[in-house]
Every structure is written in structure tokens, then in C-alpha cells.
Amino acid sequence: MRAAGLSRKGVLFDVDGTLVDSAYIHTMAWWQAFRQSGFDVPMARIHRCVGMGGARLVDHLLPDGRDTAVDEDVLAAHSGIFGTYWPSLRPLDGARDLLAQCCESGLAVALASSARDQDLKALRSSLAADSFIDAATSANDAKESKPEPDILVAALRAVGIEASDAVYVGDAVWDVYAAARLDIPTIGLTCGGTSEAELREAGAVEVYAGPRDLLDNLRDSAIGRLLAG
Known part of the structure; x- marks a missing residue:
């Protein structure tokens, strides 16, 4: 039990490509x-754009001079295909155990995902956590998607913690950029297909192969330091 007067600390997790092995499924669905x-x-x-919100991804990848009415068609098609x-x-190896360990250590645990409600429900079901x-x-909880920090702000509010008391775990450079705007350190995972070099260049404070690797090194990670502090 946390002593009276001490603020709670927490870990925010991206989901697609970080906890659930879905980054390449999204790639195929968008394609x-x-x-x-x-x-x-x-x-x-x-x-390379998976991790952005859907509307931002479509706008980034399609020609500037297009009839933007097509964007809704692409978004709807992706939704149906991904469904x-x-x-x-399937969860990535160690994902459920990592969430369990963070929770049992007294940390608030929030999923900071920009997935649609129905997709997030399916992702959570696969985690069984x-x-x-x-x-x-x-x-639905953010006006702007990653790399804007709106999703993280919403997650912080949902668990009642300050950015200074949080660590973020994600697999894409967009995760790192979003967290950096709130001065939240990001632990990068390469299991979503982004290299360690790219994640570190974006600003990740540490990089691990996946949830199991992070769990095995939890005490010496930024999460471990958050607990110790």
C-alpha cells in the first residue's frame, strides 16, 4: 500500500505493436x-506510419492534390479489413505478465491507444489482462492523434497521475514524439518493427526487444527507477 501523502505513479502503454502483435496486420489492412x-x-x-491516428496516416500517405472525400472511404475500408x-x-510474449507486474508493484496502468473503440475492445480481449x-x-478521447500528445493526456487524466510521475512504453517513433511533448520518458520496443536505432534517434530512453525482454529487465529500466523514486 502506498504511504499517505505520496502521489501515485504510473505506466502508459501503447497497444498495437507494443502489447499485441498487430503492427503488420494494420500495414496489410491499410495496403x-x-x-x-x-x-x-x-x-x-x-x-513507417503505423502508430499515427488513421486520419493523419491517410493524409500523410496520399497525394496532396487528391479529392479528400476519398479519405473516408479508405478509413472505412481499413476498419472493415482490420476487423x-x-x-x-495475439498478445506479444510477456505482455500480460508485464502488465501484471506493473500493477502488482503499485503502479497505475493505462493503455494509451488511439485505436477505435471497437478495435481496442478486440485488442484488450486478446490480452486477457x-x-x-x-x-x-x-x-474518441483525443482531438489530435500521435505524434500529438492528446491520447497521453487523456490517459494521465484517466488514472489521475502527473506526466512527471509516468513512463510510456511504445513501439513507434510517433509514440516517442508524443511522450516527449509532455516530457514523459519513453521505453521503446522493437517488436512492432521499428529498429532500435530509429527509436533511440527519436528520443527513447531505453529500447528492448519486446514485453518479455522489458519484464526481464524491469528493475533496471525506467519503470524500475520510477518505482525506486
Whole structure:
């Protein structure tokens, strides 16, 4: 039990590509959605943008001079295609155990996701870790998506902690950029397909291979230092 007078500390987690092995599923779903609207966008370009909100990703990848009415078609197609993969969603190794350890250590645990409500529900179902999660955000909780920090602000408010008492865990450079705007240190995970070099260049304070690797090194990580402090 936390002593009276001490503020609670917490860990915010991205979900897609960080806790659930879905980064490349999103890449495929976006690729198919673009093709349905007549745009041939290379998967490599798409993957580098996964982690942005959907509307921002579409605007970033499609030509400037397009009829922007097509954007809604692409977003709707991605939603439908990704939904077909819900039964295949699987947590990354160690994800549930990592959430459990953070919770049992007395930290507030929040999922800071920009996924749609229905997708977040499917992602949480695959994790089977709701008893270790204090709060979760979705696209409905933020005006602007990553790399803007709105999602993180919403997650902090949901668990009642200050940015100075938090650590963020994510797999994309967009996660790192968003957290940096609030001066929240980010632990990067390469399991979403972004390299250690890219994550460190973006500003990640540490990089691990995935949830299991972070869990195995938790005491010496930024999360461990948060607990010790």
C-alpha cells in the first residue's frame, strides 16, 4: 500500500505493436484499403506510419492534390479489413505478465491507444489482462492523434497521475514524439518493427526487444527507477 501523502505513479502503454502483435496486420489492412480506392502505396511506407491516428496516416500517405472525400472511404475500408483479423490477434510474449507486474508493484496502468473503440475492445480481449489495467483511451478521447500528445493526456487524466510521475512504453517513433511533448520518458520496443536505432534517434530512453525482454529487465529500466523514486 502506498504511504499517505505520496502521489501515485504510473505506466502508459501503447497497444498495437507494443502489447499485441498487430503492427503488420494494420500495414496489410491499410495496403488493401488504399488499393480499393485506387492508390498503390508501398507497404514499407505504410508500416513507417503505423502508430499515427488513421486520419493523419491517410493524409500523410496520399497525394496532396487528391479529392479528400476519398479519405473516408479508405478509413472505412481499413476498419472493415482490420476487423476481419480480430480473431487472429495475439498478445506479444510477456505482455500480460508485464502488465501484471506493473500493477502488482503499485503502479497505475493505462493503455494509451488511439485505436477505435471497437478495435481496442478486440485488442484488450486478446490480452486477457483487464484486471491489471486501470484505464484505457481510444481515438474518441483525443482531438489530435500521435505524434500529438492528446491520447497521453487523456490517459494521465484517466488514472489521475502527473506526466512527471509516468513512463510510456511504445513501439513507434510517433509514440516517442508524443511522450516527449509532455516530457514523459519513453521505453521503446522493437517488436512492432521499428529498429532500435530509429527509436533511440527519436528520443527513447531505453529500447528492448519486446514485453518479455522489458519484464526481464524491469528493475533496471525506467519503470524500475520510477518505482525506486
